[in-house]
Amino acid sequence: MPDAADSAPMNAPSRRRFRREGEERRRQDLIEATLDSVAERGLQGATLRTIALRAGVTAGLIRHYFPGKEELLQEAYAALMGRMTEQAKAALAMEDASPRQRLAAFVTANLNVPIIDARVFSLWATFIGRAGADPSLARAHREGYLGFRNEVEAVVAEVLAAERREPDASQLRHHAIAINAIIDGLWIEGCLAGEMFSPGELAAIGIKTVEAELGLAPLKQFQEK
Amino acid sequence: MPDAADSAPMNAPSRRRFRREGEERRRQDLIEATLDSVAERGLQGATLRTIALRAGVTAGLIRHYFPGKEELLQEAYAALMGRMTEQAKAALAMEDASPRQRLAAFVTANLNVPIIDARVFSLWATFIGRAGADPSLARAHREGYLGFRNEVEAVVAEVLAAERREPDASQLRHHAIAINAIIDGLWIEGCLAGEMFSPGELAAIGIKTVEAELGLAPLKQFQEK
DNA sequence: GAGCTTGTTGCGCAAGTGTATAAATAGCCC
DNA sequence: GGGCTATTTATACACTTGCGCAACAAGCTC
Incomplete structure (x- = not known):
């Protein structure tokens, strides 16, 4: 009608x-x-x-x-990135905790909800897929990634210092790159196929792998039951 | 005119x-x-x-x-996935090599060109970003991922057997998940910001991290100079 | 309440989209 | 070489897209 x-x-x-x-x-x-x-x-x-x-x-x-659709999308992506990195770093803000505990908490936070989330992953993938062609996206990613990695590197330095080990800058960088990769890789697996893993399993794997990478003896208190 | x-x-x-x-x-x-x-x-x-x-x-x-654009895109994605998994598995086909060497070659192959490639990454991200809403994409990914992880798990089993260690199924699964994550994470870093790493650096980090995860003593022969 | 500012709607437009279909021609078979 | 067939082009169509713009009204100020 x-x-x-x-x-x-x-x-x-x-x-x-x-x-x-x-x-x-x-x-x-x-x-x-x-x-x-x-x-x-x-x-x-x-x-x-x-x-x-x-x-x-x-x-x-x-x-x-x-001004146009382009700018709306750019602002939306910036908002997404800001939220992601903010949440990720928040886990490091524990004041009264040993470096080792903060590192474990960081890994755990990044491998559970709300960071493990299919919607956020979908957004990340969709936008990052355009990074190769869109320099502004590429730069936004680069900055977010380096910020994240620097945080990791700082905690790693503290952890190793607490163990009375003295890694040089190159070793520290390699550790940070590797740990970043571990978290990213497990994050993707969790987002894409979360139901294949039991709750806390990814975090437990992440902590164990990170500890192995740093050559640390396992702590019991952070292993999920 | x-x-x-x-x-x-x-x-x-x-x-x-x-x-x-x-x-x-x-x-x-x-x-x-x-x-x-x-x-x-x-x-x-x-x-x-x-x-x-x-x-x-x-x-x-x-x-x-x-029949339509939809089908063209689906076939294109299938072709991409096929090519990626084929290349990745090809590195495992070395017949006369120790399990340890094959694992290292696998990691190295996945962290160098042509698998480290901005174009392939862009395609992967673009398509995978739709996996949350498109069940056929999600299934295609799931199958590719599990196939990949099973390959990893098989090599890991061989490597550990050669070291006379006897991991149970759960440990084996965790190792495979972790190693898969390490490779994926480093792959992303290399694709998105390849120029931040010197040639072979990612592969070297990957091998070291994987060896640490498996508790293996380093071998000299696979470290890039 | 009257008046004014401006956030908001509604509509139109040109460009571009996927799809449908008729017309042409490349290249094989005899 | 002449026909036939099906690959390929070309054009049309209905629809959606981002954008521009004028009219409208929500809610403040007085």
């Missing part, structure tokens, strides 16, 4: 009701809707109309807050 | 010249053009016209070989 009059008294074209929101709130909602759309349908499925529908607004409004 | 007559005598609308190719050859070319397009511009940029242009044909021809 093309000429339908909605439930309102049939006179005016009856525009859609709306609420004015604060700028920051709207931008946040639009970015979140963008990430949802990309995670669910990929970059090709994330159209302005889809995003707007999800955010509860009409497509035209997006242009009021972002 | 909009009304250009090409080098031919100016009379006919002069259709584009073409050559008939064998079916297999055309399908192959179209799949390769598809992978190139996806790697360069992502799934959204891989339009039928772009793909056809790259393959040196017109867009309509694609429908003569594939």
